[in-house]
Amino acid sequence: MQASPPLLTPRLLGWAAVALLVALAFWLLAPVLAPFIVAAVLAYVLHPLVLRLIRLTGGRLPKVLAVVVVETLALAALLGIVLLLVPILVREWPMLKQQIPAMLDGLNTTLKPWLVQLGVPVSLDLADLKSQVMDYLSANREDWWTPVMASLKLGGSAALAFAGFVVLVPVALFYLLMDWTGLMRSTVALVPPDWREVFDGFIAECDAVLGEYLRGQLLVMLCLAVFYAVGLSLFGLDLALPIGIFTGLAVFVPYLGFGLGLVLALLAGLLQFASGQALVMVAVVFGLGQLIESIVLTPRLVGERIGLHPLAVILALMAFGQLLGFVGVLIALPASAVLLVALRRLRARYLSSALYQSDSDAGSDRA
Template identity: 35%
Template sequence: MALPMAQQAKYWGVAGVMFLLLMYLMGDVLVPFLVGGAIAYFLDPVADRLQRAGMSRVAATALITLLMFLVVVLLVLAVIPTLIQQTSALVNAAPEISRNLQTFLTERFPELSDETSIMRKTLADIGDFIQSKGGDLAQGIVSSAMSVISAVIFIVVVPVVAFYLLLDWDKMVARVDAMIPRDHVATVRRLAGEIDDVLAGFVRGQLTVCLILGAYYSVALMLAGLQFGLVVGAIAGAVTFIPYVGAIIGGILAIGLALFQFWGDWVAIGIVAAIFAFGQFIEGNVLTPKLVGSSVGLHPVWLLLALSAFGALLGFAGMLIAVPVAASLGVLMRFAISQYQASVLYRGVDSVPPAPPAPTPVAHEHEKDVV
């Protein structure tokens, strides 16, 4: 017999509060383990596919780890130094870009030549603000991250955690499944499957889309001759995690920089715009339908709310769990709505079918004889 709903709600509520309290108290310590778990979750389908191809789980995990190590080494040696260099150059060039914008606007809007103009003062301050605060912001992010965890510990712990979690992923899932209350095992398995579908479609699929688009934008913009093409491509690819935002931010940034660099060369400016137009066409018609799917059930506004709320409450660790928690809450909310719509509270008493009449008692043979 199942426990009453009030007691179940109390137990699960206490478990949820303890989880949030644990994240609040130990969030900084758990960051490497959360990152390692996310990597293992992302790569588990690859390991499963290698197993189906005939490899053992140990061999598949070792092969994936080796390939990931080579990718990281390639990024560290080839991409990251250039990315840092271009980011620093973009920050330092902000005042000049701002002055060019001021000159451009002044030529076409003479009223801005008035030194008391608020718009002119604003434009003049933008570049100095970005230059002064851009480096401080980057340094603050790095220093805060280093204050949370040691870089050496992070680099060492994350691969080890990801390796062992990926190696034992199926065993852990089976162990968790064995701990599900038997009265609710079918419902929990169904909800867990829906949550996994949302995460697989959004996290795995959208992250793959981000990597592909980021690489495409970076390479294409650099080939087009844009000075900060790698930075713009990285930004556009990263922000693509939030649908439509990446294209808008990346497109505005790239076309704006192209206007300053290639002013008068409308062919070059058109090439930069065409790069983003083609990227959006490929994303909307090929990448997103194939890798993400049409109905992952995670609305961009809901994602932004989860990232903001959990980031404010739990810091960087909260941002790492924001997407899984948002996906889980979305599935649970849809389940609660479906249960509500099937209940008497929603449908009304009249919709409840009447109870079948009680069966007429049948007299036994010896009772008939007595009668």
């Protein structure tokens, strides 16, 4: 009987150690690498557009100009999503200054009897709170600039980190788009020649899976934008269109986009309707929207396209968020798609290995 080859060879152990060190470095340096990871994900998505633009011009368009055009359009699209907030804030800010006294009075009237029923006889005097809030909302530029600067000093590291993120992502994206082909060739050159065929097949399968993910995520965003806009309009919300479109398009940032849209809709509803109607509107529209996204859209349009079970989608978001924070949530599903391809190949390799076959043969002999 011929002996089966060893399962763990020194070469394989060496590559496993290298992969472990790389993963450890990513985990330890996640805050520093965050803008570069985001830029790399954007470069992967946008580089085919750069190549297509060059081909459409017959190669006459310089690559640097093609990169500038594609990156400008991409950043303009992201900025357009953010600018959807402008009409919301412009409309709600003066209404907020007018409605806050009445809202606080209503809160006092509603909350005090409820607390008394619970056996908590508390006398709420919101006059001082109303005075402070109105002074802050009515302050001129010189009045509010001082506390803003003080808060930036207290949270200076967070403010600098955000500013660095905003600056570094476009810069890193530009250089990655310019050098993407060379970087990929350099990466492939590091792969041992006898592994090249397996590596090329793995990368091709990952490209196909990630393409399905991007198309599925785009469909999810469009469906949710329509749902939230129509749902809020049926309740008669004046700002239904910008809030609905923003919430739907911002779901590419899990949790944050949904949460911000919910807060904006609740605030707009409280300023336009009675508090009860606003709460019902938000509970119905955003509750149904979250259920539709979690149970139907993401599992069907994203999870099934890349072969992930709905529970695996939830687990991936939680696990990558725990390991890498906000950036982990952003890359959870694409990274899970790549891991899924690797696991499929490992499973196929195991089923065809001597280890599995010998166990199967021994079981059949005993039978």
